[in-house]
Amino acid sequence: MPTLISPISGWGRYPVQSCELERPERYADLRPTTDTVIARGQGRSYGDASLNEDGRVILTERIDRMLDLDVKQGILRAEAGVTLAEILPVIVKQGWFLPVTPGTKFVSLGGCMAADVHGKNHHHEGSFADHVLGIELILADGSQKSCSAAENADIFWATVGGMGLTGIIGEVTLKLTPIQTSQMMVSHHAARNLEHLFQLLQDPALDDRYSVAWIDCLANGDHLGRGIAMFGHHASTAEFAGKNPLSAKAKRIRSLPFDFPSWALNPLSISAFNKLYYNKESRKHSPFLSDYDTYFYPLDSIGQWNRLYGKRGFVQYQCVIPDKTALVGMTALLGTLSESRRASFLAVLKRFGAQGKGMLSFPLAGYTLALDLPIRDKGLFSLLDKLDNIVLKYGGRVYLAKDARLSAESFTTMYPRYDEWLKIKKAIDPTNRFSSSLARRLEIGRSNIEGAGK
Amino acid sequence: MSRNVLILGATSAIARGTAAAFAARGDDLYLASRDLEELKRIAADLHVRYGVKVRYGLFDATATETHVAFLMKVIKDMQALSGVVLAFGLLGDQQAAREFSVAEKIIASNFTGAVSILSLCANYFEPFKRGFIIGISSVAGDRGRQSNYVYGAAKGALSLYLQGLRNRLFASGVRVITIKPGFVDTAMTFGMPGLFLVASPQTIGKQIVKSLSKSADVVYLPGFWRYIMLIIKHIPETIFKRMKM
Numbered sequence: 001m002p003t004l005i006s007p008i009s010g011w012g013r014y015p016v017q018s019c020e021l022e023r024p025e026r027y028a029d030l031r032p033t034t035d036t037v038i039a040r041g042q043g044r045s046y047g048d049a050s051l052n053e054d055g056r057v058i059l060t061e062r063i064d065r066m067l068d069l070d071v072k073q074g075i076l077r078a079e080a081g082v083t084l085a086e087i088l089p090v091i092v093k094q095g096w097f098l099p100v101t102p103g104t105k106f107v108s109l110g111g112c113m114a115a116d117v118h119g120k121n122h123h124h125e126g127s128f129a130d131h132v133l134g135i136e137l138i139l140a141d142g143s144q145k146s147c148s149a150a151e152n153a154d155i156f157w158a159t160v161g162g163m164g165l166t167g168i169i170g171e172v173t174l175k176l177t178p179i180q181t182s183q184m185m186v187s188h189h190a191a192r193n194l195e196h197l198f199q200l201l202q203d204p205a206l207d208d209r210y211s212v213a214w215i216d217c218l219a220n221g222d223h224l225g226r227g228i229a230m231f232g233h234h235a236s237t238a239e240f241a242g243k244n245p246l247s248a249k250a251k252r253i254r255s256l257p258f259d260f261p262s263w264a265l266n267p268l269s270i271s272a273f274n275k276l277y278y279n280k281e282s283r284k285h286s287p288f289l290s291d292y293d294t295y296f297y298p299l300d301s302i303g304q305w306n307r308l309y310g311k312r313g314f315v316q317y318q319c320v321i322p323d324k325t326a327l328v329g330m331t332a333l334l335g336t337l338s339e340s341r342r343a344s345f346l347a348v349l350k351r352f353g354a355q356g357k358g359m360l361s362f363p364l365a366g367y368t369l370a371l372d373l374p375i376r377d378k379g380l381f382s383l384l385d386k387l388d389n390i391v392l393k394y395g396g397r398v399y400l401a402k403d404a405r406l407s408a409e410s411f412t413t414m415y416p417r418y419d420e421w422l423k424i425k426k427a428i429d430p431t432n433r434f435s436s437s438l439a440r441r442l443e444i445g446r447s448n449i450e451g452a453g454k
Numbered sequence: 455m456s457r458n459v460l461i462l463g464a465t466s467a468i469a470r471g472t473a474a475a476f477a478a479r480g481d482d483l484y485l486a487s488r489d490l491e492e493l494k495r496i497a498a499d500l501h502v503r504y505g506v507k508v509r510y511g512l513f514d515a516t517a518t519e520t521h522v523a524f525l526m527k528v529i530k531d532m533q534a535l536s537g538v539v540l541a542f543g544l545l546g547d548q549q550a551a552r553e554f555s556v557a558e559k560i561i562a563s564n565f566t567g568a569v570s571i572l573s574l575c576a577n578y579f580e581p582f583k584r585g586f587i588i589g590i591s592s593v594a595g596d597r598g599r600q601s602n603y604v605y606g607a608a609k610g611a612l613s614l615y616l617q618g619l620r621n622r623l624f625a626s627g628v629r630v631i632t633i634k635p636g637f638v639d640t641a642m643t644f645g646m647p648g649l650f651l652v653a654s655p656q657t658i659g660k661q662i663v664k665s666l667s668k669s670a671d672v673v674y675l676p677g678f679w680r681y682i683m684l685i686i687k688h689i690p691e692t693i694f695k696r697m698k699m
Contacts, residue, residue: 028492
């Protein structure tokens with residue numbers, strides 16, 4: 001198969017590494033072809049999860065066929081390279097929706113499974129893998145194994161959140177969720193500070209199927225954690241009287257044509273934006289209708305929005321802190337960020353429900369905070385190390401799909417089921433064939449090579 | 455109006471793009487190639503996405519003795535055929551093709567096999583006085599170059615064959631369109647050095663289907679390749695033979 005050696009990066013555009021790319025077009029060609037490979041779908045993980053420096057990266061973008069859609073049961077079987085963006089128009093018009101969706105639709109099914117992604121409904125419906133009925137996994141020896149919660153369950157739960165390190169996900173069978181309309185019914189509630197924001201997110205009277213909060217992370221002092229809690233659900237036909245309730249017209253995408261200078265997003269410009277946004281959005285108490293694209297994927301309408309952060313790229317820092325320490329932990333995180341005067345353009349707080357069964361899955365019962373931080377100097381990384389310490393102190397963890405810089409030591413503390421995962425990894429991939437830059441940085445799977453006496 | 459279209463060599467990226475563009479306008483399809491497992495996946499996908507009826511079957515361009523039975527089966531399954539897209543081809547390795555046995559395979563796929571199946575299609579369409587034949591040739595067939603002249607010669611011969619066929623079938627109202635793709639982002643070109651302005655196979659597929667509602671007989675895709683090839687064809691041979699292309 002022809003290959004292409006090219007510098008690539010994740011969505012954060014940091015780090016950039018030279019990898020040897022191959023792009024199979026036939027399902028039979030989707031298999032490990034060299035000693036060290038990692039599958040890459042849309043490259044929408046932020047850091048180095050889909051990179052394999054000086055090694056092989058298998059692009060799955062052409063292995064993207066939808067194989068079966070059962071419109072009665074709401075079950076979709078598709079190849080792992082297909083994106084949510086391609087699935088949505090097909091299922092929405094049939095009255096079905098994705099059971100869990102991340103904040104971009106430009107991700108592959110395989111990526112959703114490998115990172116066990118979550119959406120705004122984790123506190124009710126869990127993470128992506130909770131709705132996966134089964135997968136086909138291509139193993140290190142090139143054979144294919146059917147895995148699910150019932151069949152080869154240990155391999156299945158090692159693959160859920162396993163960052164592609166157990167094999168190449170070939171097919172995914174997904175249970176969809178029924179909808180009456182393609183519209184969302186949304187309401188916004190302003191919070192004066194973090195404690196208030198937590199109260200709003202926990203309030204059973206306000207709670208809805210989906211909830212998320214935007215935080216103005218330049219606000220400090222008494223206003224630390226000022227933000228807007230946003231609630232929503234799929235509108236019923238009673239709520240939406242429009243002519244075409246299941247319309248699935250994709251919005252036009254306008255792309256950023258160039259890299260913004262790295263100073264474009266600075267505390268001053270972000271503070272101005274945040275004030276405007278807070279004042280505008282906090283007024284929308286009474287429920288309003290929004291199409292699903294605008295509601296779930298606001299940033300997707302700006303193609304390549306990662307160029308906002310300039311050539312040096314950015315880091316998205318996403319962590320979760322367990323319920324009982326969440327408020328104090330988040331206060332410490334936002335306080336540290338505020339002190340550093342490094343503005344985050346995007347700060348999002350979400351509620352997580354119970355932890356899933358994925359051995360390396362990110363979500364645990366608590367609250368998750370995501371921050372986008374542009375890389376301007378090395379100082380950012382020492383700030384992020386400080387944030388790691390806070391997360392560790394309060395019993396939380398960092399999301400690997402967003403990560404570009406966590407230490408191996410922090411990783412093993414944050415992911416206590418790693419040893420259990422490693423046993424399965426050793427059994428199905430004894431030579432550590434599936435590896436990535438992220439895996440080597442976090443020393444994931446390394447000890448099985450030592451164990452083999454190499 | 456919905457049509458019934460046969461796509462030969464349906465597993466290539468350009469064929470997939472073309473099949474999707476036909477399916478998007480509601481046409482039923484018959485996909486043919488040597489790889490049944492792959493055809494099954496592509497057929498299922500087109501059905502799920504566009505709701506059209508997609509059949510598939512085994513077709514080997516170089517097994518010319520099987521072509522009559524193949525086409526009869528397609529016509530029987532589809533009941534009627536509105537048109538054919540010939541999308542198969544074999545680039546091969548030019549270095550290896552210095553050996554005749556390798557060159558022969560390239561010619562057998564790109565030219566001999568194409569002539570075999572298209573002759574049958576032409577004979578089928580002619581008495582009905584309707585139908586279309588879209589042949590995907592290549593810009594490589596416009597001038598012989600050291601880097602791929604066996605492939606180029608076979609595609610050039612295909613272009614000439616399509617030209618003659620167009621002339622013959624004009625009287626019976628059967629459309630014959632020659633498509634000459636430039637650089638398209640496919641398995642054939644992936645990782646090749648020196649590519650520029652590479653088009654996506656989806657875009658090329660849409661333009662191929664669109665060519666049916668336009669009048670041009672020879673279509674370069676993307677369109678600017680007409681001018682690139684115009685220049686390349688007009689370089690005097692005394693200069694061209696010295697160039698490294």
